[in-house]
Amino acid sequence: MDTKALKALQWKVFQNVAAAQLVPLMRIGDELGLFTQLADLGPSDNARFAKAAGIHERYSLEWLCAMCAAGYASYDSDKGQFFLSEEQEAVFAREDSTSLMIGAYDSVASLVMDEPKVRAAFKTGEAARFFKPVYKSNLVSRWLPKIPALTEKLSAGGSFADVGCGHGVSTMLIAEHFPSAEVYGFDFHGPSIEEAKRLAADAGLGERIHYDTRSAKDYTGSFDVIAFFDCLHDMGDPIGAAEHACRQLKEGGLLVLIEPFANDKLEDNFNIVGQMFYTASTMGCVPASMAQEVGLALGAQAGPAKLGMVLQQAGFSTVETVATTATNMVLCARK
Ligand SMILES: C[S@@+](CC[C@H](N)C(=O)[O-])C[C@H]1O[C@@H](n2cnc3c(N)ncnc32)[C@H](O)[C@@H]1O
Structure with missing residues (x-):
């Protein structure tokens, strides 16, 4: 030894x-x-x-x-x-601090509480407020400006759909930043949509944002921009979800993905960020995806190459990584 x-x-x-x-x-x-x-x-x-x-x-x-x-x-x-x-x-x-990180401990506590359910899922293969400050400090000031076509479309009153919007943190930021854009938020989890509606009303954005309880494959519209923020890897059928998004986009429309930062090679994620995301993925993302149809289970460390392949299989020709930080990466694809 x-x-x-x-x-x-x-x-x-x-x-x-x-x-x-x-x-x-x-x-x-x-x-x-x-x-x-x-x-x-x-x-x-x-x-x-x-x-x-x-x-x-x-x-x-x-x-x-x-x-x-x-x-x-x-x-x-x-x-x-x-x-x-x-x-x-x-x-x-x-x-209200953009540097707030205490919410991360909520997620860790719920990982511990979910342990018995996920332990059972290890055998059966069944399934069972961390990014808010990150969005507040990065989304509209740092990441979206890296996609000039998006700014152009949404400033000119274009339509935006936030798929898998959860409580609508990002949806509200977009609605505030682009006052003339038409903003929609979809999530298949009814209680999240109810909470998103309540938060939007409290923020005076109730009239601006149209929320609906919809899965990533059953909303309809004709959008300039469709976003999947920290959710594509949670979906059972991310290729189907991206194909559906492609059909709901106008010609030249944009698909924006925000995903946890990851390298393409497994071994390049064996570090402190990888430790955090693989843990969360084992306890949350993989079971969530496996509980849905297809159950592809991309995991929170899919990496840009695999995500790019998913989007290409869904019909998007160009996929580009437009921004990365220690914890996130932003990808953009054009229809
Ligand atoms: C990690 S949360 C991210 C929420 C939000 N986009 C954010 O970044 O704060 C993942 C979200 O994806 C939603 N989701 C997962 N699978 C979905 C599906 N097939 N259709 C619609 N929403 C889905 C979940 O309900 C959850 O709200």
Whole structure:
């Protein structure tokens, strides 16, 4: 045995376990509003913080220390005060921050809760709020401008369909950014569409966005742009969904895909981003796709080459990767 490799592996497990142990503490911090409370209070000793948050002092101290050890909160040892740095506040405490990442822990918690269902699916082959800030900071300011034809069409009052729109985070951003565009949102999950309608009404966009409970293969229209944001790989029949989109697009219309970032070769995804996405994919994306007809199960790490093949088989001639970040990639195809 290579002792050095053994030690490195053990250290890696240690790091991963320490990271996993944060999950319940982050959920508690989120649910009880502890990050926001600490940010609102500013530098405080534990007693003041516990009183303001309405929690037991002993638990509060342990929670604060765990957050400081993780680098998620800060401590001034001279004054004995805990506080959030500007960056910690942006990432954990402010719901309207474009850097907010605390929602990622919701997804991790639900992965753990789904474990028995997915364990059963491993045997039978059956099936069983992470990107919001990413969309807010990238979608209309960085990614869509990389597709000038899209900006041109939607600024001139063109029609846009957000397929698999979920709660409509991206749909609302598009409706706000392109005030004269006709905006549609489709998802086959009724409760998501109801929530999307409620959120749009709250944002004063109720009249602007037409939501409907539709699968990716049964909406109709004549669109300038059709988008699949973080959902094509979740669909049972992504080729059928893309073929259907091709038929609903006007001549010269555009199909835009946003997918989790992935390299084409399996081994090039064996890194921290791949670890996160393969885990989410095993627990969510693969079972979701396998529960539907065809059950192609592209997975969250399909990579641009495989996605390009799906679009080409669906009838799109040119497929281009127009933007990539550490976590996402944006592909565009023209009819
Ligand atoms: C990971 S969520 C992404 C939601 C949203 N596009 C976003 O980026 O926030 C995937 C969405 O695809 C939807 N979906 C999966 N398969 C579908 C299908 N065959 N037809 C329509 N929607 C589907 C799910 O209901 C879910 O809302």
